[in-house]
Amino acid sequence: MASRIEPLIKEYKSDLESVYHTWFLHSSDRLKAFRTIKSGLNDVIQAIESRTFGNDFKGSPLEFVLAAICEQKQVFEGAAHAFYWKPKMRIPDIYENDEHQLAFGRFLKSVSQTTQEKTVLTEIMSLDRLQIKGLGPAVANILYFLHPTLFPPFNTAIVNGFNLLLGRKIKLGSWPAYLEMRAELLSMNEDHRSAFSKDLGAIAGFMFEIGSGRIIMEENAENYLRTEDAKREKTKLKRHLDVSNDIKENNEHSEMQYHLARLGHALGYKVWIAQNDHKRKWDRNVLGELSLPSLPPLNVPKPVADTISFIDVIWLDDRNRIMSAFEVEKSTSIYSGILRLHDLQLSLGSYDSKLCLICPDSREKEVRAQLFRPSLQQESVQRISYILFSDLRSDCDAMCKYGSSSEVLDRISKICGNL
Structure with missing residues (x-):
């Protein structure tokens, strides 16, 4: 496995327009975001505790925090979508259900005040047991900015890249699936520590580039040749324009x-x-x-x-x-x-x-x-x-x-x- 992955990592790190360079390594905004997002979460927690949070994502302090996360280059595009209030489906059920909103607030407060991996894992399992409709592991994108060495980001492209590279079938909406993926990423990150970083943003970006089709390998080559050629060229052009604009x-x-x-x-x-x-x-x-x-x-x-x-x-x-x-x-x-x-x-x-x-x-x-x-x-x-x-x-x-x-x-x- 190592001999197969190492050339892909080399391609990832040598591509000056990959998210490794445009976001993880050379983006000063990434470094600024950690304290900023944590501060914004304190406003979310206070609003929930004081019962002034509101019953919609729009206008809430949570919207402010997710907007700051979404600013973090391509890896976090769309991170806010999971938190939009969808009235017809009544999800995510943290806007009209007071008990669920308070539980979400308690979760955010606990994970933002601890440095212990075990505490965060316990809080995730407690939150998952509540089965709050529509509130899945998209929350991991918040966790990353609180504990970047312990919890990787989580989105469709990252999951697709992980599944393609390792032949898994991890699903998007499941906390157990996220924790399974996280455990394997931690292990892989340790095996390739000299190539990646203690900060899991680097390896998450690697999975993102595989899942988005920027890094081509045997498992996604056929699909790329069949349906993704024009799309990938368009993505490459957009990325190039993004870098030029940066x-x-x-x-x-x-x-x-x-x-x-x-x-x-x-x-x-x-x-x-x-x-x-x-x-x-x-x-x-x-x-x-x-x-x-x-x-x-x-x-x-x-x-x-x-x-x-x-x-x-x-x-x-x-x-x-x-x-x-x-x-x-x-x-x-x-x-x-x-x-x-x-x-x-x-x-x-x-x-x-x-x-x-x-x-x-x-x-x-x-x-x-x-x-x-x-x-x-x-x-x-x-x-x-x-x-x-x-x-x-x-x-x-x-x-x-x-x-x-x-x-x-x-x-x-x-x-x-x-x-």
């Missing part, structure tokens, strides 16, 4: 960070740029050279400080208070960016800080729609404003020259709702 967006992302950094310096602030972006460049300028080498100690818990360190740009005053924080949006980061800023706002204490999304002009309507969410319009919640790429790009020089504080941003920032 490069363009990363360049724009670095450009906006550069403008925000030099504006912060011009206004007299200390500037922090997300720690994973220090090596990025814009117009031959290394972003890390415009940033503090390390984020100053903040009066917040360490998990919150870790989240803050991933915020794209932060301005601090001489007392190391955060005066402004910025998240630069790309096509895949709007939900997680809002969640990070919202999480920061809840942790800042008594002083105000400007929280701002920097977004492409083409996404203004989408950003406005997200900022109009009821949870972000409450009187107790500090409003998140937004600035368009074009405005920051064209007005940065003038603000550097004439501005004296972060209030200069008021000239180009926009706020949704009434203050």
Whole structure:
């Protein structure tokens, strides 16, 4: 088996457009997502416990979390579908059945508060015994972002790849089937640890590429030749366009960070740029050279400080208070960016800080729609404003020259709702 799998792993890792490179290895958004999603789950748990969760997926805090998961490249496309409320089938039965909703909340709370594999497995079995209609192992996509070294993601392509490679017949809607697949993936991952990673996202991506037809092997070759040729070429083209767009967006992302950094310096602030972006460049300028080498100690818990360190740009005053924080949006980061800023706002204490999304002009309507969410319009919640790429790009020089504080941003920032 090893001699058969190793060439496929080599193909997977050498393909620069495989999810191994575009998502697992080189996506900074993947690293940011773990804390963001866990924070969002806390909102889901609190809403269930306070009985304010609602009776629909749309508008619920769970929608916010699943949207952040779905942003994680091709592996998680469609991860939210299993949680959509389907009235005719009354599934998944966590929106109208109070007992099932509370049980789901207890499950999320327990698995998010433990580091023990045995505890998570016990909770999965307890949840499965309840036989909540429509609530199957799609929940594993949430578990992955809580325990990436213990629980792999789970979707049709991953299951298809697993079944093709190992000759199994694992089914999608069964927790026992998921746990059987998980056990074999853990064993395979251990056997090929030097090729994969302790993080199960790498081996899950391998199964995904087999199941989606990007990696061809004997078991799927005939099907590929018969029905998948045109589809695979279309998929390859889409993947190529996705990679090209990622490069363009990363360049724009670095450009906006550069403008925000030099504006912060011009206004007299200390500037922090997300720690994973220090090596990025814009117009031959290394972003890390415009940033503090390390984020100053903040009066917040360490998990919150870790989240803050991933915020794209932060301005601090001489007392190391955060005066402004910025998240630069790309096509895949709007939900997680809002969640990070919202999480920061809840942790800042008594002083105000400007929280701002920097977004492409083409996404203004989408950003406005997200900022109009009821949870972000409450009187107790500090409003998140937004600035368009074009405005920051064209007005940065003038603000550097004439501005004296972060209030200069008021000239180009926009706020949704009434203050």
